[in-house]
Amino acid sequence: MSATARISSPLHTIALNVNGTAVTSHVKARVHLIDYLREDLQLNGSHVGCEHGVCGACTVRVDGVAVRGCLMLAVQADGCHVETIEGLTEGGTISDLQEAFVSRNSLQCGFCTAGMLVTCTELLETNPQPSREEIRAAISGNYCRCTGYQAIVDAVDRVARERKAKRGVS
Protein backbone atom coordinates (compact mmCIF):
# COMPACT_ATOMS: atom_id res chain seq x y z
CA MET A 1 0.00 0.00 0.00
CA SER A 2 2.62 2.47 1.05
CA ALA A 3 4.91 1.57 -1.88
CA THR A 4 1.99 1.97 -4.27
CA ALA A 5 1.05 5.27 -2.67
CA ARG A 6 4.58 6.56 -3.12
CA ILE A 7 4.73 5.58 -6.78
CA SER A 8 1.30 6.97 -7.54
CA SER A 9 1.93 10.28 -5.73
CA PRO A 10 -0.50 12.54 -7.56
CA LEU A 11 0.60 14.84 -10.34
CA HIS A 12 -0.64 18.39 -10.31
CA THR A 13 -1.54 20.13 -13.53
CA ILE A 14 -0.07 23.60 -13.83
CA ALA A 15 -0.56 26.22 -16.51
CA LEU A 16 1.93 29.04 -16.60
CA ASN A 17 3.76 31.35 -18.94
CA VAL A 18 7.48 30.77 -19.31
CA ASN A 19 9.50 33.32 -21.26
CA GLY A 20 6.41 34.42 -23.14
CA THR A 21 5.19 30.94 -24.01
CA ALA A 22 2.13 29.32 -22.46
CA VAL A 23 3.04 25.99 -20.92
CA THR A 24 0.94 23.26 -19.33
CA SER A 25 2.68 20.57 -17.31
CA HIS A 26 2.04 17.81 -14.82
CA VAL A 27 4.34 18.02 -11.83
CA LYS A 28 4.89 16.31 -8.52
CA ALA A 29 4.33 18.56 -5.55
CA ARG A 30 7.85 18.06 -4.23
CA VAL A 31 9.59 19.39 -7.37
CA HIS A 32 10.90 22.90 -6.96
CA LEU A 33 10.65 25.49 -9.69
CA ILE A 34 14.26 25.36 -10.78
CA ASP A 35 14.31 21.57 -11.25
CA TYR A 36 11.09 21.89 -13.22
CA LEU A 37 12.54 24.60 -15.48
CA ARG A 38 15.79 22.74 -16.03
CA GLU A 39 14.56 19.17 -16.32
CA ASP A 40 11.02 19.39 -17.67
CA LEU A 41 11.48 22.44 -19.89
CA GLN A 42 15.23 22.05 -20.59
CA LEU A 43 15.91 25.66 -19.62
CA ASN A 44 19.38 25.01 -18.23
CA GLY A 45 20.58 28.59 -17.99
CA SER A 46 19.56 28.88 -14.35
CA HIS A 47 21.65 26.76 -12.05
CA VAL A 48 20.94 24.59 -9.05
CA GLY A 49 23.36 25.40 -6.27
CA CYS A 50 22.74 25.06 -2.56
CA GLU A 51 18.99 24.35 -2.69
CA HIS A 52 18.38 26.23 0.52
CA GLY A 53 18.22 29.81 -0.65
CA VAL A 54 21.74 30.89 0.21
CA CYS A 55 23.76 30.91 -3.02
CA GLY A 56 21.42 32.66 -5.45
CA ALA A 57 22.45 30.61 -8.51
CA CYS A 58 18.82 29.64 -9.17
CA THR A 59 17.40 33.19 -9.09
CA VAL A 60 14.67 33.67 -11.72
CA ARG A 61 11.80 36.10 -12.15
CA VAL A 62 8.25 35.20 -11.18
CA ASP A 63 5.53 37.73 -11.93
CA GLY A 64 8.17 40.37 -12.50
CA VAL A 65 10.23 39.95 -9.35
CA ALA A 66 13.37 37.99 -8.55
CA VAL A 67 12.83 34.83 -6.53
CA ARG A 68 14.84 31.82 -5.49
CA GLY A 69 13.86 28.99 -7.82
CA CYS A 70 14.80 26.44 -5.17
CA LEU A 71 12.50 28.00 -2.53
CA MET A 72 9.35 27.83 -4.59
CA LEU A 73 7.53 24.71 -5.73
CA ALA A 74 6.77 24.28 -9.41
CA VAL A 75 3.13 23.69 -8.47
CA GLN A 76 3.12 27.15 -6.86
CA ALA A 77 3.98 28.72 -10.21
CA ASP A 78 0.56 27.74 -11.56
CA GLY A 79 -0.87 30.86 -13.23
CA CYS A 80 2.40 32.79 -12.95
CA HIS A 81 4.67 34.47 -15.48
CA VAL A 82 8.16 33.01 -15.17
CA GLU A 83 11.22 34.50 -16.81
CA THR A 84 14.57 32.76 -16.89
CA ILE A 85 17.91 33.99 -18.16
CA GLU A 86 16.99 32.54 -21.56
CA GLY A 87 13.92 34.78 -21.72
CA LEU A 88 15.77 37.85 -20.48
CA THR A 89 18.50 37.24 -23.06
CA GLU A 90 16.08 36.80 -25.95
CA GLY A 91 14.17 39.91 -24.90
CA GLY A 92 17.37 41.92 -25.34
CA THR A 93 16.61 44.19 -22.39
CA ILE A 94 19.74 43.24 -20.48
CA SER A 95 22.17 42.89 -23.39
CA ASP A 96 24.10 45.93 -22.10
CA LEU A 97 24.47 44.28 -18.70
CA GLN A 98 25.57 41.02 -20.27
CA GLU A 99 28.11 42.80 -22.48
CA ALA A 100 29.46 44.67 -19.47
CA PHE A 101 29.88 41.38 -17.57
CA VAL A 102 31.89 39.99 -20.49
CA SER A 103 34.05 43.03 -21.12
CA ARG A 104 34.82 43.58 -17.42
CA ASN A 105 35.55 39.86 -16.82
CA SER A 106 32.70 39.69 -14.30
CA LEU A 107 32.52 35.93 -14.65
CA GLN A 108 34.94 33.09 -14.82
CA CYS A 109 33.24 29.72 -14.39
CA GLY A 110 29.80 31.24 -15.03
CA PHE A 111 27.94 29.26 -12.41
CA CYS A 112 26.62 32.33 -10.59
CA THR A 113 26.14 34.48 -13.68
CA ALA A 114 22.49 33.76 -14.56
CA GLY A 115 21.34 34.41 -11.00
CA MET A 116 23.63 37.40 -10.69
CA LEU A 117 22.17 38.94 -13.86
CA VAL A 118 18.59 38.42 -12.68
CA THR A 119 19.42 40.05 -9.34
CA CYS A 120 21.21 42.98 -10.98
CA THR A 121 18.35 43.42 -13.47
CA GLU A 122 15.95 43.95 -10.59
CA LEU A 123 18.37 46.24 -8.78
CA LEU A 124 18.68 48.52 -11.81
CA GLU A 125 14.89 48.58 -12.26
CA THR A 126 14.17 49.53 -8.67
CA ASN A 127 17.24 51.71 -8.10
CA PRO A 128 18.56 52.97 -11.47
CA GLN A 129 21.56 54.74 -9.94
CA PRO A 130 22.81 52.56 -7.11
CA SER A 131 25.95 53.39 -5.18
CA ARG A 132 28.68 50.75 -5.12
CA GLU A 133 27.60 49.92 -1.56
CA GLU A 134 24.02 49.44 -2.72
CA ILE A 135 25.19 47.17 -5.53
CA ARG A 136 27.14 45.10 -3.02
CA ALA A 137 24.12 44.87 -0.70
CA ALA A 138 21.88 43.83 -3.61
CA ILE A 139 24.19 41.01 -4.72
CA SER A 140 24.97 39.89 -1.17
CA GLY A 141 22.64 36.93 -1.72
CA ASN A 142 24.45 35.74 -4.85
CA TYR A 143 27.64 33.84 -4.26
CA CYS A 144 30.48 34.18 -6.76
CA ARG A 145 33.56 32.12 -5.97
CA CYS A 146 35.66 33.35 -8.92
CA THR A 147 35.67 37.11 -9.26
CA GLY A 148 35.80 38.50 -5.75
CA TYR A 149 32.76 40.62 -6.75
CA GLN A 150 34.81 43.72 -7.63
CA ALA A 151 34.40 43.19 -11.39
CA ILE A 152 30.68 42.50 -11.00
CA VAL A 153 30.20 45.72 -9.07
CA ASP A 154 32.20 47.54 -11.76
CA ALA A 155 29.99 46.14 -14.54
CA VAL A 156 26.71 47.03 -12.82
CA ASP A 157 28.03 50.48 -11.93
CA ARG A 158 29.06 51.06 -15.55
CA VAL A 159 25.69 49.98 -16.94
CA ALA A 160 23.87 52.23 -14.48
CA ARG A 161 25.94 55.19 -15.69
CA GLU A 162 25.51 54.31 -19.36
CA ARG A 163 21.77 53.92 -19.00
CA LYS A 164 21.57 57.25 -17.21
CA ALA A 165 23.53 58.93 -20.03
CA LYS A 166 21.19 57.37 -22.59
CA ARG A 167 18.12 58.55 -20.71
CA GLY A 168 19.61 62.03 -20.63
CA VAL A 169 20.06 62.06 -24.40
CA SER A 170 16.62 60.77 -25.36
Place this chain on the structure above:
Amino acid sequence: MKAPDFEYVRVQSLAAALGQLGAGDDVSLLAGGQSLMASLNLRLSSPRRLIDISRIPEMAGIRLGSSSMSIGALTKHCEIESAPLVRQHLPLLAMAAPHIAHPAIRNRGTIGGSLALADPAAEWPACCLALDAVIEVASLRGVRRLAARDFFLGLYTTALESDEIITSVEFPVPSKGSRSGFSELARRHGDYAMVGLAAQGQWIAGRCMALKLVFFSVSDRPVLAHKAASLLISGEGLKAAQDALQQDIDFSGDDVCSSATRLHLAKVLLERVMIEMENHEVLLQGEGQAA
Protein backbone atom coordinates in the same frame (compact mmCIF):
# COMPACT_ATOMS: atom_id res chain seq x y z
CA MET B 1 19.09 17.86 -1.53
CA LYS B 2 15.54 17.38 -2.73
CA ALA B 3 12.39 17.65 -0.67
CA PRO B 4 10.71 14.44 0.45
CA ASP B 5 7.35 13.56 -1.05
CA PHE B 6 4.26 15.23 0.36
CA GLU B 7 0.69 16.00 -0.55
CA TYR B 8 -0.06 19.52 -1.63
CA VAL B 9 -3.27 21.47 -1.45
CA ARG B 10 -3.75 25.15 -2.24
CA VAL B 11 -6.57 26.90 -0.45
CA GLN B 12 -8.24 30.16 -1.48
CA SER B 13 -9.70 31.28 1.83
CA LEU B 14 -8.90 31.36 5.53
CA ALA B 15 -11.94 29.18 6.24
CA ALA B 16 -10.66 26.51 3.85
CA ALA B 17 -7.19 26.69 5.39
CA LEU B 18 -8.60 26.29 8.90
CA GLY B 19 -10.69 23.35 7.74
CA GLN B 20 -7.61 21.65 6.29
CA LEU B 21 -5.55 22.38 9.38
CA GLY B 22 -8.23 20.96 11.66
CA ALA B 23 -8.63 17.82 9.53
CA GLY B 24 -5.46 16.05 10.50
CA ASP B 25 -2.02 16.18 11.99
CA ASP B 26 1.40 16.25 10.35
CA VAL B 27 0.51 19.14 8.09
CA SER B 28 2.52 22.31 7.48
CA LEU B 29 1.34 25.68 6.29
CA LEU B 30 3.19 27.03 3.26
CA ALA B 31 3.14 30.83 3.09
CA GLY B 32 6.20 32.49 1.50
CA GLY B 33 8.12 29.26 1.93
CA GLN B 34 11.47 30.96 2.37
CA SER B 35 12.29 28.96 5.50
CA LEU B 36 9.99 25.96 5.03
CA MET B 37 11.24 25.18 1.52
CA ALA B 38 14.85 25.26 2.70
CA SER B 39 13.94 23.01 5.60
CA LEU B 40 12.16 20.58 3.24
CA ASN B 41 15.08 20.52 0.80
CA LEU B 42 17.45 19.83 3.68
CA ARG B 43 15.02 17.16 4.90
CA LEU B 44 14.86 18.80 8.30
CA SER B 45 11.08 18.53 8.05
CA SER B 46 8.88 16.04 6.26
CA PRO B 47 5.19 16.86 6.67
CA ARG B 48 2.60 14.55 5.18
CA ARG B 49 0.76 17.45 3.61
CA LEU B 50 1.47 21.08 2.74
CA ILE B 51 -1.38 23.55 2.83
CA ASP B 52 -0.48 26.42 0.53
CA ILE B 53 -2.03 29.57 2.02
CA SER B 54 0.04 31.97 -0.10
CA ARG B 55 -2.92 33.05 -2.24
CA ILE B 56 -5.51 34.08 0.33
CA PRO B 57 -6.20 37.73 -0.53
CA GLU B 58 -7.96 38.50 2.78
CA MET B 59 -4.73 37.74 4.68
CA ALA B 60 -2.47 40.22 2.87
CA GLY B 61 -2.16 43.97 2.90
CA ILE B 62 -1.47 46.95 5.11
CA ARG B 63 -4.34 48.91 6.64
CA LEU B 64 -4.08 52.05 8.73
CA GLY B 65 -6.72 52.51 11.42
CA SER B 66 -7.29 55.44 13.77
CA SER B 67 -4.57 54.48 16.21
CA SER B 68 -3.04 51.32 14.84
CA MET B 69 -1.81 49.68 11.68
CA SER B 70 -2.78 46.17 10.75
CA ILE B 71 -0.47 44.13 8.58
CA GLY B 72 -1.90 40.94 7.09
CA ALA B 73 0.08 37.80 7.85
CA LEU B 74 0.74 37.13 4.15
CA THR B 75 2.18 40.60 3.54
CA LYS B 76 5.62 40.14 2.04
CA HIS B 77 8.79 41.60 3.54
CA CYS B 78 9.37 43.66 0.37
CA GLU B 79 5.88 45.18 0.63
CA ILE B 80 6.53 46.30 4.20
CA GLU B 81 9.95 47.59 3.16
CA SER B 82 8.56 49.81 0.41
CA ALA B 83 5.17 50.89 1.82
CA PRO B 84 5.01 54.68 2.36
CA LEU B 85 2.43 54.12 5.15
CA VAL B 86 4.93 51.97 7.04
CA ARG B 87 7.78 54.42 6.50
CA GLN B 88 5.60 57.23 7.84
CA HIS B 89 3.91 55.56 10.79
CA LEU B 90 6.08 52.58 11.74
CA PRO B 91 9.59 53.58 10.69
CA LEU B 92 11.10 50.80 12.82
CA LEU B 93 9.67 48.23 10.41
CA ALA B 94 11.01 50.13 7.40
CA MET B 95 14.45 50.27 9.05
CA ALA B 96 14.46 46.55 9.85
CA ALA B 97 13.17 45.18 6.53
CA PRO B 98 16.34 45.67 4.43
CA HIS B 99 18.22 43.51 6.94
CA ILE B 100 16.01 40.48 6.25
CA ALA B 101 18.01 38.10 4.03
CA HIS B 102 18.28 39.22 0.40
CA PRO B 103 15.94 40.95 -2.09
CA ALA B 104 14.83 37.70 -3.77
CA ILE B 105 13.93 36.25 -0.36
CA ARG B 106 12.10 39.42 0.70
CA ASN B 107 10.07 39.21 -2.51
CA ARG B 108 8.36 36.05 -1.22
CA GLY B 109 8.84 35.75 2.55
CA THR B 110 5.94 36.92 4.73
CA ILE B 111 5.68 38.58 8.13
CA GLY B 112 3.27 35.91 9.39
CA GLY B 113 5.65 33.16 8.36
CA SER B 114 8.52 34.83 10.16
CA LEU B 115 6.49 35.22 13.37
CA ALA B 116 5.21 31.64 13.25
CA LEU B 117 8.72 30.27 12.77
CA ALA B 118 10.11 32.38 15.65
CA ASP B 119 13.74 32.16 14.62
CA PRO B 120 15.65 33.87 17.46
CA ALA B 121 17.75 35.73 14.86
CA ALA B 122 14.73 37.11 12.98
CA GLU B 123 13.97 40.82 12.75
CA TRP B 124 10.14 40.88 12.83
CA PRO B 125 9.68 39.20 16.24
CA ALA B 126 12.03 41.77 17.80
CA CYS B 127 10.17 44.65 16.13
CA CYS B 128 6.84 43.25 17.36
CA LEU B 129 8.13 43.28 20.93
CA ALA B 130 9.55 46.80 20.61
CA LEU B 131 6.28 48.11 19.18
CA ASP B 132 3.91 46.24 21.55
CA ALA B 133 2.29 44.46 18.62
CA VAL B 134 -0.71 42.20 18.98
CA ILE B 135 -0.71 39.01 16.93
CA GLU B 136 -4.13 37.86 15.79
CA VAL B 137 -4.59 34.13 15.30
CA ALA B 138 -7.59 32.16 14.09
CA SER B 139 -8.76 28.57 14.36
CA LEU B 140 -12.08 26.79 13.95
CA ARG B 141 -12.51 27.49 17.68
CA GLY B 142 -12.39 31.25 17.17
CA VAL B 143 -9.98 34.18 17.19
CA ARG B 144 -7.31 35.00 19.75
CA ARG B 145 -5.31 38.20 20.10
CA LEU B 146 -1.90 37.63 21.67
CA ALA B 147 0.51 40.31 22.84
CA ALA B 148 3.92 39.85 21.25
CA ARG B 149 5.47 39.55 24.72
CA ASP B 150 3.31 36.46 25.35
CA PHE B 151 3.80 34.98 21.89
CA PHE B 152 7.48 34.07 21.66
CA LEU B 153 8.16 31.26 24.10
CA GLY B 154 11.55 29.92 23.07
CA LEU B 155 13.63 28.53 20.24
CA TYR B 156 11.25 28.22 17.25
CA THR B 157 8.47 28.02 19.81
CA THR B 158 5.39 30.24 20.02
CA ALA B 159 2.04 30.32 21.76
CA LEU B 160 0.40 29.27 18.47
CA GLU B 161 -1.64 26.06 18.80
CA SER B 162 -1.39 23.43 16.05
CA ASP B 163 -4.85 24.29 14.66
CA GLU B 164 -4.23 28.05 14.59
CA ILE B 165 -3.09 30.37 11.80
CA ILE B 166 -1.67 33.86 12.25
CA THR B 167 -3.99 36.16 10.30
CA SER B 168 -2.58 39.60 11.00
CA VAL B 169 -0.37 41.71 13.24
CA GLU B 170 -1.64 44.92 14.76
CA PHE B 171 0.86 47.63 15.63
CA PRO B 172 -0.16 50.61 17.77
CA VAL B 173 0.98 53.69 15.84
CA PRO B 174 3.57 55.46 18.01
CA SER B 175 2.66 58.99 19.04
CA LYS B 176 4.41 62.15 17.97
CA GLY B 177 7.90 62.44 19.38
CA SER B 178 8.56 58.74 19.04
CA ARG B 179 11.88 57.62 17.71
CA SER B 180 13.00 54.32 16.27
CA GLY B 181 16.42 52.76 16.03
CA PHE B 182 17.58 49.56 14.44
CA SER B 183 20.91 47.92 13.82
CA GLU B 184 22.37 44.48 13.49
CA LEU B 185 25.77 42.94 12.95
CA ALA B 186 26.31 40.14 10.47
CA ARG B 187 29.44 38.95 8.74
CA ARG B 188 27.79 39.49 5.37
CA HIS B 189 24.78 41.65 4.52
CA GLY B 190 21.65 39.52 4.72
CA ASP B 191 23.16 36.77 6.83
CA TYR B 192 21.59 35.89 10.16
CA ALA B 193 22.55 38.55 12.65
CA MET B 194 25.22 37.74 15.22
CA VAL B 195 23.45 40.32 17.40
CA GLY B 196 20.67 42.76 16.56
CA LEU B 197 18.78 45.57 18.30
CA ALA B 198 15.33 47.02 17.63
CA ALA B 199 14.55 50.10 19.72
CA GLN B 200 11.51 52.30 20.12
CA GLY B 201 11.38 55.32 22.43
CA GLN B 202 9.62 58.53 23.30
CA TRP B 203 11.45 61.83 23.57
CA ILE B 204 9.92 64.94 25.09
CA ALA B 205 11.83 68.23 25.06
CA GLY B 206 15.00 66.37 24.12
CA ARG B 207 14.70 63.91 26.99
CA CYS B 208 14.12 60.21 26.65
CA MET B 209 10.90 59.45 28.57
CA ALA B 210 10.17 55.91 27.44
CA LEU B 211 12.32 53.27 25.79
CA LYS B 212 12.08 49.68 24.67
CA LEU B 213 15.29 47.88 23.73
CA VAL B 214 14.83 44.48 22.13
CA PHE B 215 17.93 42.45 21.39
CA PHE B 216 17.71 39.49 19.04
CA SER B 217 20.01 36.65 18.09
CA VAL B 218 21.27 36.79 21.67
CA SER B 219 19.24 34.02 23.25
CA ASP B 220 16.49 31.52 22.37
CA ARG B 221 14.04 34.37 21.64
CA PRO B 222 14.09 38.18 21.34
CA VAL B 223 14.73 39.77 24.74
CA LEU B 224 13.58 43.11 26.21
CA ALA B 225 16.47 44.75 28.05
CA HIS B 226 14.41 46.29 30.88
CA LYS B 227 17.21 47.41 33.17
CA ALA B 228 19.35 48.99 30.46
CA ALA B 229 16.29 50.88 29.18
CA SER B 230 15.31 52.14 32.64
CA LEU B 231 18.87 53.36 33.30
CA LEU B 232 18.81 55.33 30.05
CA ILE B 233 15.41 56.82 30.88
CA SER B 234 16.58 57.88 34.34
CA GLY B 235 19.67 59.52 32.84
CA GLU B 236 22.30 57.19 34.27
CA GLY B 237 24.11 57.21 30.97
CA LEU B 238 25.18 54.83 28.27
CA LYS B 239 27.98 53.12 30.21
CA ALA B 240 25.63 52.11 33.03
CA ALA B 241 23.12 50.80 30.48
CA GLN B 242 25.79 48.82 28.67
CA ASP B 243 26.93 47.28 31.93
CA ALA B 244 23.35 46.29 32.75
CA LEU B 245 22.96 44.22 29.57
CA GLN B 246 24.62 41.28 31.28
CA GLN B 247 21.82 41.26 33.87
CA ASP B 248 19.07 41.73 31.29
CA ILE B 249 20.13 38.99 28.91
CA ASP B 250 21.41 35.46 29.32
CA PHE B 251 23.64 35.60 26.24
CA SER B 252 23.94 32.31 24.41
CA GLY B 253 27.12 31.13 22.78
CA ASP B 254 27.51 28.94 19.70
CA ASP B 255 30.01 28.22 16.95
CA VAL B 256 29.25 31.58 15.30
CA CYS B 257 29.74 33.73 18.38
CA SER B 258 30.70 33.13 21.99
CA SER B 259 28.45 34.59 24.68
CA ALA B 260 31.23 37.05 25.61
CA THR B 261 31.42 38.24 22.00
CA ARG B 262 27.63 38.60 21.86
CA LEU B 263 27.68 40.71 25.04
CA HIS B 264 30.41 42.90 23.56
CA LEU B 265 28.53 43.32 20.28
CA ALA B 266 25.29 44.12 22.11
CA LYS B 267 27.12 46.96 23.90
CA VAL B 268 28.43 48.24 20.57
CA LEU B 269 24.94 48.17 19.05
CA LEU B 270 23.39 49.88 22.06
CA GLU B 271 25.80 52.78 21.68
CA ARG B 272 25.24 53.05 17.93
CA VAL B 273 21.47 52.91 18.15
CA MET B 274 21.24 55.35 21.07
CA ILE B 275 23.43 57.87 19.25
CA GLU B 276 21.20 57.46 16.19
CA MET B 277 18.03 57.96 18.24
CA GLU B 278 19.40 60.93 20.19
CA ASN B 279 20.50 62.71 17.03
CA HIS B 280 18.00 61.82 14.39
CA GLU B 281 14.38 62.57 14.93
CA VAL B 282 12.44 60.07 12.94
CA LEU B 283 9.94 61.96 10.87
CA LEU B 284 6.42 61.06 11.81
CA GLN B 285 3.09 62.13 10.47
CA GLY B 286 2.74 65.93 10.57
CA GLU B 287 6.41 66.43 11.23
CA GLY B 288 7.17 64.52 8.03
CA GLN B 289 4.96 66.75 5.94
CA ALA B 290 6.21 69.95 7.55
CA ALA B 291 9.86 69.15 6.84
